[in-house]
Structures are given as C-alpha cells and as structure tokens.
Amino acid sequence: MxxxxxxxxxxxxxxxxxxxxxxxxxxxxxxxxxxxxxxxxxxxxxxxxxxxxxxxxxxxxxxxxxxxxxxxxxxxxxxxxxxxxxxxxxxxxxxxxxxxxxxxxxxxxxxxxxxxxxxxxxxxxxxxxxxxxxxxxxxxxxxxxxxxxxxxxxxxxxxxxxxxxxxxxxxxxxxxxxxxxxxxxxxxxxxxxxxxxxxxxxxxxxxxxxxxxxxxxxxxKMGTDKSSGSKLFSISGDCERPGVYELPWGITINDVLIMVGAKNTKAVQVGGASGVCLSKDHFNRSLAYEDVSTGGSIIIFNESRNMLSVLKNFMEFFVEESCGQCTPCRIGNVKLLEGVEMLEKGEFTFSYINRLKDLGRTMQLASKCGLGQSSPNSFISILDNFKGEILNRTGGKNGN
Amino acid sequence: MEIKGTRAPVSQQSLQVEKPEHPEHIGGSVSIEINDRKYSVPFGTTILEACQMNQIHIPTLCHHPDLCVAGVCRICVVEVEGMRTLQASCAYPITNPLKIKTTSDSVRKARKNIMDLMLSEHYGECYACFRNQNCELQKLAKEYGSDGFNFGHVTKSRYDVDHSSYSVIRDMDKCILCKRCVRTCIDLQEVGVLEAIDRGKDTHIGTFFDKPLSDVICINCGQCINRCPTAALRANDPRDEIWEAIDNPNKHVVIQTAPSPRAAIGEEFGNAPGKSFTGEMNTALRKIGFNKVFDTNFTADLTIMEEGTELILRLYKALVVKDETVALPQFTSCSPGWVKYLEHFYPEFIDNLSSAKSPQQMFGALIKTYYAELNNINPEDIVSVALMPCSAKKFECNRPEMNSSGYKDVDYGLTTRELAQMIKEAGIHLPEMEQSHFDDPFGEASGAGLIFGATGGVMEAALRSVVEFVTGHKAEDLFSNANVIPVRGFEGVKYFEIPLTEVGPVPGILKPLVPNWDWLKGVTLKIAVAHGTANAKKVMDNIKAGGKFSECHFVEFMACPGGCIGGGGQPIPTNAEVRKQRANAIYTEDESLPLRKSHENEHVVNLYETFLTDGPCGHKSHKLLHTHYIKRGKYIS
The missing domain is CATH 3.40.50.11540 (NADH-ubiquinone oxidoreductase 51kDa subunit)
Incomplete structure (x- = not known):
C-alpha cells in the first residue's frame, strides 16, 4: 500500500x-x-x-x-x-x-x-x-x-x-x-x-x-494555547490531494480545504464516523481541542453528495460495531438507523425525529463507553446542520 | 486458604477499589451529597449502595446482589457533578467527595429512553407470560409510567425456544441482555455455559456454538433461572402431565416433598421468607388430588444410613484392609447439579462420589417396589412426582440408569414455583389451609433429613448418626442439642475435625460389616462442606493438588449457593437474605421435632427389618438405592 x-x-x-x-x-x-x-x-x-x-x-x-x-x-x-x-x-x-x-x-x-x-x-x-x-x-x-x-x-x-x-x-x-x-x-x-x-x-x-x-x-510553542503542538490529519473524500498532513493545531477548516484542493465543499466530517458533520457556516472554525476536536480524521463531501446517504453509512457502521453490551448503544443505534430509513422513504413524523434526537442525547450521556457516547454525533449534527436538505428532499410529507 | 484462578473476565468481576494507604486520615468514610443532602458513606461504597443505605430509590435491572457488577443496562444512571456523562450507580465506587443527583432532568429522560429501548426489543405480551406480576422489566415499566412503545415493538419472534434440556428452557425473545445468567454461570457458579455471542444488534446469549443446552456442559442447577429478571429462562414445566395423571382415575399419583420447598413456598403467596408451610402444603396437595403425600426426609434418613455405611466401609478398607484403590474423601451425591458438574469437570474423581442415590431417587425406587407391594398396586399405574427446590432433579429423574424398580423410578420433578402455580390454579390460598401430616408408610422423618435443605445439612445429619455409631455416646453429649454448628452457615467452604478419642460397641445393624471400632480409635475425622460450584471447584482443585482437602474423609458438595434452599426451582427472588431466612425456617423446624437423628427413625429401621433385609449397603439396597456415574468430560459430540 x-x-x-x-x-x-x-x-x-x-x-x-x-x-x-x-x-x-x-x-x-x-x-x-x-x-x-x-x-x-x-x-x-x-x-x-x-x-x-x-x-x-x-x-x-x-x-x-x-x-x-x-x-x-x-x-x-x-x-x-x-x-x-x-x-x-x-x-x-x-x-x-x-x-x-x-x-x-x-x-x-x-x-x-x-x-x-x-x-x-x-x-x-x-x-x-x-x-x-x-x-x-x-x-x-x-x-x-x-x-x-x-x-x-x-x-x-x-x-x-x-x-x-x-x-x-x-x-x-x-x-x-x-x-x-x-x-x-x-x-x-x-x-x-x-x-x-x-x-x-x-x-x-x-x-x-x-x-x-x-x-x-x-x-x-506550536499550535494554540489549549492545543499544543502539531497533529496528523488523515484527509480523504472530495479533494484533489487526499493523504496524511501534519498541521499545527488551530488551523481553520477553510484553510485545510484550500490546502487539499477541495472544491464545492458541502460538508466536512471531522473525527470520523463518531465525529461531527459540519456545514459551510462552520468552515471558519478551527481544528483544536477547544473548538472542533478530533483524532485526526477529516472527510470532505462536495455538493454532489447526499447527506442522508452519508448518515446512513455511518449509522450502519455503528449498528454493526456496537459491542452489544449496554442498552443505549446496542438498541439506540438501531433506532437511529431506522429513523434514517424513515427519512429516506419520507415516512416519518417530526415528533418522532425529535424523539430520536432526544434518544441520541441519552446515548451520549448514558452509554457505557465512548462508542455509544459518540455514535449519535453524526445523527445529531447532520440533522441539525443539513436540516433543509434532508427535510426538503423527503418533503416531510407526513410531518406534524 | 489461598486459591486463585477464576474464569470471569475482569469486567465481570467485583469492583476493585483501591484502598487508601491511611484510611484513618479520612476516617474510612467519604462525605457526599445526594440530591443536595449530605451523607457520609464508607470508602468504596457504590453510589447505588449509598443510595440504598439512605432510602433513596434507584431503579436497577442488570444488578443482582448475588452477582458481580456489570453496569450494562444503564437504567441506574445518575448525575455526578463534574462528569460529562451520566454514571451507572451500580458500578461507581465512591472514593472521593461527590455531588450526586438521582432525579435530574437528564437522568429522568435517560431512564425513560432506556426503558423504552428495552421494551422495543422485548417480544411478547405481559398477560400471556408466566412471569406476569413477577417481572422486573414489567415492574420498571410501571415505575416509569410507560404507556406505549415509543420506539416501536418487535412483532416477530427472532429466536427458537430451546426445549432441549430436561431442566432449563431458554426463550431468547424475552431476553433483555442484562447478562445476569452469564454472570451467574461464569462467575457465581464457574460453569461457563452461557456467554454473549455476536455483537451489536445480533448480540444474544448463547452456548458454545449456539448448541442446544442439552448438548453442552450445563449442570442444570437453574441458578440462571432464579436470576433472570424476565421470562427468558424457565424450568421445564411438567404441570400439564401431572394434572393429566391426577385426572386419570386409573393412575395412583403420589408426591414426595423435599425439605426446602416447604420452607420457601409461602413466599409465592406473599409471605415473608422464613416460615415453613409443611402442614398447609400437605393439605393443599391432597386437595389438588395427589393420592399420597410423602416426606422426602424419610429417604434422606435412608441416605444417611446408606451413605454413612458406605463411608464406614471405605474407611475400613482404607485403614484396615489397606486397600489402596479405595477412593477418599467420599463425596456426597444428593445434589444432581453437583454430580453432573463432577462428571463434566472432574470425571477422574467419580469413584469418590458416594454410590448412594439421592433421596429423591431412593424414594422413587421404593415407591414402585416396596410401597407398590405393600399396597398391592401395579407399579405401572403409579405416577411418582417429586417436589423439589431444584431444576437439576428434573434431569436426574430422566437419567437412563434411574429405573431400578423396573420402571422410571421418578416420573416428574416439580419445582416449588411450579407447585405454587398448581395450587393457585386449583383456587387454593395456601396460608389458609389447615395443617395435616404426611402419609404412611413413610410418614415419619427426622430433623436430620429435614436439614438436608441447607448447606452443611447432609454433613450434620451424617455426623449425628456416625458419631453415635462409633463412640456409643449420644450426639447430644458431643454437640449441644445435637446441633453441629461448625458445619452450618454460608461460608463458601467449611472445614471441621472431630478426633475420635474413644470408641464404643458396633451397633447391631452394622455388625455384619465391621468387627469392631478399634481401628478408628485415635483417628481424627476430617470433613468439609462446600456450596455453589465455584466453591466446589476450589475444594476440587485443592484435592487435585494434594492440598488440605485431599486429607478429608467426607466432603459435602451442593451445586447451589446456600444448598437446596437456594435451589434453581425456588421462588424468585432468591438472594443472600432470603437464603438465610429459609435456612432459619429449616433449622427452627428441626429443633421442634421429637426425632432428630436418621438412625432412630423407626420406619427406616423397620424397612431394613422387613424389606432391605441384608442391611445398609447390602445386596438389595445396592440394587435399589445405589447407582453409578458417567465420566462425561467437557467434550460432547
């Protein structure tokens, strides 16, 4: 390789x-x-x-x-x-x-x-x-x-x-x-x-x-006050120069996107599947423990990507990778994935989607380990940051 | 005694709390705040324990007082100030001052969501479930005011029910993955048949390669059943067959009742643990339609005669004849869970097991021979039921070798829980029954037979007789009120020595077997008692390594913690406090009985005079009252 x-x-x-x-x-x-x-x-x-x-x-x-x-x-x-x-x-x-x-x-x-x-x-x-x-x-x-x-x-x-x-x-x-x-x-x-x-x-x-x-x-002396030194970033997705970059902490997402030759970027997933998905209005934020914290994974999505498919992919991953030990993570991830599938089909109610977001917060708080505590991050951030796209696409026809 | 080695993963073991180097500096206790009120708790107490000590209710589900901590259901989460996430109160040891909130907004929301998640995966309907009104999930749902399936509800069965075992039925559709059964099997009993298989949504509790329970090394102790919060585990229930036999006018249906169910069955009718309902139960059994009600304690007395004689013969062969093939120590064989455990885990020791059958199986053999002859009943028409605190007894009566009467010696093993259900079905409220006695010809039994139900009971019963046989002194002269206190109680392994400083004449019944007791003079009798297979394992490993227990003459083993009173067929819940109360009930009843020693049971003496005429361990008793075992090992094809 x-x-x-x-x-x-x-x-x-x-x-x-x-x-x-x-x-x-x-x-x-x-x-x-x-x-x-x-x-x-x-x-x-x-x-x-x-x-x-x-x-x-x-x-x-x-x-x-x-x-x-x-x-x-x-x-x-x-x-x-x-x-x-x-x-x-x-x-x-x-x-x-x-x-x-x-x-x-x-x-x-x-x-x-x-x-x-x-x-x-x-x-x-x-x-x-x-x-x-x-x-x-x-x-x-x-x-x-x-x-x-x-x-x-x-x-x-x-x-x-x-x-x-x-x-x-x-x-x-x-x-x-x-x-x-x-x-x-x-x-x-x-x-x-x-x-x-x-x-x-x-x-x-x-x-x-x-x-x-x-x-x-x-x-x-490198990096920011609270995030010292430099960090390796694994950058992948819709960009011209994917790969591993050593960058000082505190660099903005915008700067990173320019560096890697990303065009028409719609979303940046920071921190992998367990991280958060950011929309354009967050691109001026910096990568640092005190702002957008990450273990180093950055995945770039351009305008051609369907955010619901992205989310589905992440949720399928967690449904499979939950160890199955604690209730919130084992069943919670299944419920979140089912919610994504409902959105895909356009068969959902707003109250149920909100209930799932509330469930996501419970998973963040009550799961036994970091897996369950972070697995709802994508769900919550994609629904928050790409609300328009997701709900317009499906029309929310059964919405109430 | 330093014994190491346990199969349980660290995550499933008890909390390890680092003790401070100078606990006196902090007074050994920690000041905490729960819901803005100040408390002081011992260092290392879990948040859950701290709340329980101070009457603050925390819901629990995967937690069980008998088991090590799991922290997996997450229903007991609380808020700890300064921590980003909620903490499982059952798993959080208090080692520094904490501020805890047990009912904050995030806690309430989390519990409700977790509750709804569990309900979404729990297949079935409460009113069509045998655990209705005695289900911890149902109780929690009520506590949290669940009024709908907020995250949906499974409508299709996902797992086949495993009916393969004679003892334990597994219905994984009802399982909520609390892992109590896993921790019971791996950690409490150290058998290790059950474990989680697969991960994520496919996680389920299963056996080795998901084989049927009958094809793995399950010992049928049923401790998993007692700890299951839902209806995922149950005993193999013979009620329908028994009702059918009762309804059949051509069948003579008899029931023998073991000592432990009578000490616990009241709990099924709302009574606090610790009160025996012997007489009431006898009446109820007759009302249900059993033709005869017998007392298993009778064959417990007989077991003492047979097993005690066997011990004397083994000792004689070893000490006088110097026969090196004699296996010592002799192990008790009353507990079928223990017997199967030994057959699987220590097959090389099966010669140490007493060949005497368990009281249940002795009774079975006598009912279809002695009793049938005496009353001129065709044994084929007899249906023999055994009321037991035990799920392994169901397996035992189905062992192919248990047919020395020429028929299946015991037809059905019935648990305490199942009998309670039959009594309820018959419209009887047990505590209201008048009292009545057992039926002849097995109507009289000693307190020695009764205490078989508690750990150390078989040993105590044996000692009451053996000591009298050998020394010629009354048991009461050696032990105050004939109570052998050192073998009682719930310590995992008990050890006791009795120096035989003087010997008396050989009693008549044993005269054909030994000429005198001179060879026992000066011998120190060494005995041990272990309950729960985890403790049995400790003793067996010690014996295997040639340690102190290998010098014992006689060891009592019971598969279940606390002995039969804590058996897998007993009412749910069963825990340390409940076991203590049930044992109290048995010991109290023992002291109230006029007859306290097995060999003084006149009906037993009469049986040897009229039926088993060649005496204990004689030819006929060998045919009817003794058995053999199978070297099963751990590899089953």
Whole structure:
C-alpha cells in the first residue's frame, strides 16, 4: 500500500535518529521527563485528548511490580489512516516513545495492539523489534543501563472497532470478548491483568520521542494555547490531494480545504464516523481541542453528495460495531438507523425525529463507553446542520 | 486458604477499589451529597449502595446482589457533578467527595429512553407470560409510567425456544441482555455455559456454538433461572402431565416433598421468607388430588444410613484392609447439579462420589417396589412426582440408569414455583389451609433429613448418626442439642475435625460389616462442606493438588449457593437474605421435632427389618438405592 504523506511538519514527519529519544532519556530523571511532557501540554492523540503527562504520572506513581505500556494501534475510526503511515514510515519514533514510556513509568513490558486489518505491517514491525533488541534498544539493561529492562510484543486485533476503546482493548488482550469495562477503576490503576497500564495512541508515542529530545517548551510553542503542538490529519473524500498532513493545531477548516484542493465543499466530517458533520457556516472554525476536536480524521463531501446517504453509512457502521453490551448503544443505534430509513422513504413524523434526537442525547450521556457516547454525533449534527436538505428532499410529507 | 484462578473476565468481576494507604486520615468514610443532602458513606461504597443505605430509590435491572457488577443496562444512571456523562450507580465506587443527583432532568429522560429501548426489543405480551406480576422489566415499566412503545415493538419472534434440556428452557425473545445468567454461570457458579455471542444488534446469549443446552456442559442447577429478571429462562414445566395423571382415575399419583420447598413456598403467596408451610402444603396437595403425600426426609434418613455405611466401609478398607484403590474423601451425591458438574469437570474423581442415590431417587425406587407391594398396586399405574427446590432433579429423574424398580423410578420433578402455580390454579390460598401430616408408610422423618435443605445439612445429619455409631455416646453429649454448628452457615467452604478419642460397641445393624471400632480409635475425622460450584471447584482443585482437602474423609458438595434452599426451582427472588431466612425456617423446624437423628427413625429401621433385609449397603439396597456415574468430560459430540 502506498502511503501518501502530503505535508510534513516540524514534529512527526521530521528527521529523527533511531534510538535518539532513548539515549536522551537515560540521562534524565523520571521527574524531568514527566516535567517535559507536562510542559509540552501534549494531549492524547487518539481523539479523547486526555493529558498524556497526567496519565503517565498516575502510572508512574502507582506502586506495582508489574506495569504495562500499551500502544493503541487499533486504528479503526473510518477515515483515519495516520497511525498506519507512522508505523510503516517511522516505526522508530513510535517504538522509541514506548521505551521512553517504559523508562518513565517503570514498566517492563510494552504491547502494540495492532489493528487486525494491518496484518501486512506485522512482519516489518516484528523485524524492527528484533533489530532493536540486537541494538540493545530493547531487552535487558537497555544501552547498558543497569536495571532498565523493557520489551515490546505485538498483539493482532480481530477486527472489532470497539477494541480501540482502551478498556475493551485490554479485555481483548486478556483473551476476553471486546467489551468496555466500567470506569472507575481506570487502566492507570487497574489495567492489563489488573496492573497499572498506560494506553496511548501511536501518534502520542511519536510525539513523546520528539518532546523528550527538544523539550516541552519547544513543543508548546506550536499550535494554540489549549492545543499544543502539531497533529496528523488523515484527509480523504472530495479533494484533489487526499493523504496524511501534519498541521499545527488551530488551523481553520477553510484553510485545510484550500490546502487539499477541495472544491464545492458541502460538508466536512471531522473525527470520523463518531465525529461531527459540519456545514459551510462552520468552515471558519478551527481544528483544536477547544473548538472542533478530533483524532485526526477529516472527510470532505462536495455538493454532489447526499447527506442522508452519508448518515446512513455511518449509522450502519455503528449498528454493526456496537459491542452489544449496554442498552443505549446496542438498541439506540438501531433506532437511529431506522429513523434514517424513515427519512429516506419520507415516512416519518417530526415528533418522532425529535424523539430520536432526544434518544441520541441519552446515548451520549448514558452509554457505557465512548462508542455509544459518540455514535449519535453524526445523527445529531447532520440533522441539525443539513436540516433543509434532508427535510426538503423527503418533503416531510407526513410531518406534524 | 489461598486459591486463585477464576474464569470471569475482569469486567465481570467485583469492583476493585483501591484502598487508601491511611484510611484513618479520612476516617474510612467519604462525605457526599445526594440530591443536595449530605451523607457520609464508607470508602468504596457504590453510589447505588449509598443510595440504598439512605432510602433513596434507584431503579436497577442488570444488578443482582448475588452477582458481580456489570453496569450494562444503564437504567441506574445518575448525575455526578463534574462528569460529562451520566454514571451507572451500580458500578461507581465512591472514593472521593461527590455531588450526586438521582432525579435530574437528564437522568429522568435517560431512564425513560432506556426503558423504552428495552421494551422495543422485548417480544411478547405481559398477560400471556408466566412471569406476569413477577417481572422486573414489567415492574420498571410501571415505575416509569410507560404507556406505549415509543420506539416501536418487535412483532416477530427472532429466536427458537430451546426445549432441549430436561431442566432449563431458554426463550431468547424475552431476553433483555442484562447478562445476569452469564454472570451467574461464569462467575457465581464457574460453569461457563452461557456467554454473549455476536455483537451489536445480533448480540444474544448463547452456548458454545449456539448448541442446544442439552448438548453442552450445563449442570442444570437453574441458578440462571432464579436470576433472570424476565421470562427468558424457565424450568421445564411438567404441570400439564401431572394434572393429566391426577385426572386419570386409573393412575395412583403420589408426591414426595423435599425439605426446602416447604420452607420457601409461602413466599409465592406473599409471605415473608422464613416460615415453613409443611402442614398447609400437605393439605393443599391432597386437595389438588395427589393420592399420597410423602416426606422426602424419610429417604434422606435412608441416605444417611446408606451413605454413612458406605463411608464406614471405605474407611475400613482404607485403614484396615489397606486397600489402596479405595477412593477418599467420599463425596456426597444428593445434589444432581453437583454430580453432573463432577462428571463434566472432574470425571477422574467419580469413584469418590458416594454410590448412594439421592433421596429423591431412593424414594422413587421404593415407591414402585416396596410401597407398590405393600399396597398391592401395579407399579405401572403409579405416577411418582417429586417436589423439589431444584431444576437439576428434573434431569436426574430422566437419567437412563434411574429405573431400578423396573420402571422410571421418578416420573416428574416439580419445582416449588411450579407447585405454587398448581395450587393457585386449583383456587387454593395456601396460608389458609389447615395443617395435616404426611402419609404412611413413610410418614415419619427426622430433623436430620429435614436439614438436608441447607448447606452443611447432609454433613450434620451424617455426623449425628456416625458419631453415635462409633463412640456409643449420644450426639447430644458431643454437640449441644445435637446441633453441629461448625458445619452450618454460608461460608463458601467449611472445614471441621472431630478426633475420635474413644470408641464404643458396633451397633447391631452394622455388625455384619465391621468387627469392631478399634481401628478408628485415635483417628481424627476430617470433613468439609462446600456450596455453589465455584466453591466446589476450589475444594476440587485443592484435592487435585494434594492440598488440605485431599486429607478429608467426607466432603459435602451442593451445586447451589446456600444448598437446596437456594435451589434453581425456588421462588424468585432468591438472594443472600432470603437464603438465610429459609435456612432459619429449616433449622427452627428441626429443633421442634421429637426425632432428630436418621438412625432412630423407626420406619427406616423397620424397612431394613422387613424389606432391605441384608442391611445398609447390602445386596438389595445396592440394587435399589445405589447407582453409578458417567465420566462425561467437557467434550460432547
């Protein structure tokens, strides 16, 4: 598969020497490393945006013999492909970041949870790990540093979208059905096999490798106040130059559209199927945790697209990918999809559609994990932002 | 005792709350606010528990006090200040001060929507359902004022009803996926037959490769039935066949009644748990039309004679004859769920199972032989019903080897719930019945037989007799009021030692079997009691590893938590408090009886004098009262 890196930035797609971050951190104290990450204000790049330093501090502070560093490479969000590109093109940044995590948090074991569909990367990653062991970047007494042991293992997922949710991922790792756990307790205290565990996104580890070398302050200078650094965006859909872009946080959607050569754009889906769908009047908004937050997926739809079909596609996805554990997500998504089908046929009442939007809000509030909490986002945002198109198209003839 | 290893995924285990290093600094309790009122609760309490402690009602559905937390139905959500989403109160441990709202606008809307979603997928009509008026979903729908199917309602059946099992029927159209059955099977019982299969809208509870229940390693304990909030699980109901037999003038219909149903059946008629309705039930059974009403406690006494003798013989062979093939410890075999569990999970230990049949099956064999002869009735015309607290008894009476009378020894196993239904159908209000006795020739039974119903009961009954046989002293001299307190109670595994410091003469009935007791002098009798198969598993793994329990002489196992009083055929709900009350009812009745020891039951003595003339474990009793088992293993083709 060809990786389309369309724009490199100062962080992720920049020069990096293998093992550099590891060589740097063994000269630093754990506190200094954590301080740097805190200074950088790095937030989780998977989409949820939890401060990385907080997560690492909690694991580092936990008193346990066994701790785990898990790299969440179960990149399953529709329209996201940046982690795959990182793992293929720059595995050294990601794996070094994991070793840094192991050193900082006192974990001896790292696990890459690789998306099942990425099986074709498995071999090259395994070869890379073997090479790291040979070079003593993994294994016992790393780089001659007495007592610094860390090794990485790869676990291949089986294709369930929900396993990108960190606790479902851990269940899957333990050999159980991929279902989210109750939180609290959180993985930082009770994670893999009941031990303190830090689950971080591929891109987060890559960012860490750069931060420990160049310092937190350098990183924080990029982006916005609340969204520091740069971000990888997977851009697809109706545009001339789809691919992976490294961009500073805070860039507006309009600027992105110009950059990728998108014309006659009607809608932009930010954050994949679980994200929100924005219409033109939102294009001046910026991509940042404080405005339009995203794990990096941007899908562009031009004027020729039918938004109801778009929504239907997303809802079909969630009906299939809900783990089926909790009521709001399992049945709620089915009801939302049925609502879309009613709209398609023009057989609906406004009061029922409003009831479904209310159900969507319940799903956002009451579902057990992020899947159900975010699955109604598309439904609600498309109905809100493209109300005219959807209701005119179907006429709302039974409306009341 | 350090025993590790459980099959349950972490997500289905009890909450793990990190204890603070210095709980005394925070007084071990946390100040919280619920609906603007201040409360103080112990550290680690869940929000649900905190509300229950303070009389604040929270609706629940997937939550069950016997089971680990699931947090999947989401009906119990509450608002916690500072959190973006609502939190499942059953799954949220309080470890820091919280402000909680249990009835805010978003909470009410969420609960209503969730309720409507569940109703949309729940097939069937309430008035045509056996759980009508005893259904937790129905109760919640009422509580939330449901007045329509706001998100539609399934009109077509999606699943075939699984009738394959003799014991448990599964109707997945009624399932709301609360997973209580899954947690019961995996976590409470550690059998692991049921699990969620597929995902999303296709999620359903199923067995290994969705095989019929009869073709998997289900032990028929029926604990899943007791915890199902709806009508998705039920016992295989023989009421129609029994009514038909009663209506047939050519059939002689007899019923034996086990000790546990009488201690629980009142609950089906609105009584609080803890009161026995033995006499009232006898009268009701006769009114329904049963020709004879017998007391299973009689064959419980007989079981003690047979199983106790078997134990003595095993010990004699092991200690005196030095026969190394003798399997010890001897395991009880009264609980058919436990027997099947052992056959599947520890088939290499089936020689340890007492060959004595369960009281139900002993009774079955006697009714169609001894009783038929005595009353000159053709056994073919006898319909033998067994009232049991148990769903596995239905399977047991259908085991092909259970026909030593030449006929099917017991025709139907009837549960407490099903009998209550028959009594209601007959227009009888049980508590209003006058009391009456059991029928002869099995009319007398001891309190020892009665306490078989509670965990430790079989052991206590056996000890009351064995200790008298061997020491020559009265049981009352060794245990205050003949109550063997150490084997009572609900601790998962109980262990007890009795040093036999002196021995007496061999009683007449055992003289053909052992010359004297000298070989037992100085021996310390070691016994253990386990209830619930999860606890049985602990003991079995310990025995397998050569641990402390492998040194035991006799171990009582019951498949169900609490023993038979907590059986899969007992009234719903069953939980720890209810089990305690039912056990109290049994122990109270035991103490009120004049006869407390099995070997003093004159009818049992008479049976050995007139019918089983070659004595306990003799030829005839072996033919009628003993059985064999099958090494089933876990792989069933």
């Amino acid at each position: 060809k990786n389309k890196i369309k724009r490199s930035g100062p962080v992720l797609f920049s020069g990096y020497n293998r093992g550099e971050a590891i060589r740097k951190v063994i000269t630093m104290s754990r506190e200094d490393i954590l301080f740097n990450i805190k200074e950088s204000r790095l937030k989780g790049r998977g989409g949820a945006g939890f401060p990385t330093s907080t997560k690492w501090m909690l694991v580092a502070a936990a008193s346990s013999e066994e701790k785990y560093v898990i790299c969440n490479a179960d990149e399953g969000e529709p329209g996201t492909f940046k982690d795959r590109v990182l793992l293929v093109e720059y595995p050294e940044m990601v794996l070094d970041g994991m070793v840094v995590g192991g050193y900082t948090m006192g974990a001896k074991k790292g696990i890459i949870y690789l998306r099942g569909e990425y099986e074709y990367i498995l071999k090259s990653l395994q070869d890379y790990i073997v090479q790291m062991r040979k070079d003593n970047l993994l294994g016992k007494n790393i780089l001659g540093n007495e007592g610094f042991d860390f090794d990485i293992e790869i676990f291949l997922g089986s294709g369930a979208y929900v396993c990108g949710e960190e606790t479902a991922l851990i269940e899957s790792l333990e050999g159980n059905r991929g279902e989210a756990r109750n939180r609290p307790p959180f993985p930082v205290s009770t994670g893999y096999l009941g031990n303190p565990t830090s689950v971080n996104n591929v891109e987060t580890f890559a960012a860490v490798s750069h931060i420990v070398i160049k310092g937190g302050e350098w990183y924080r």
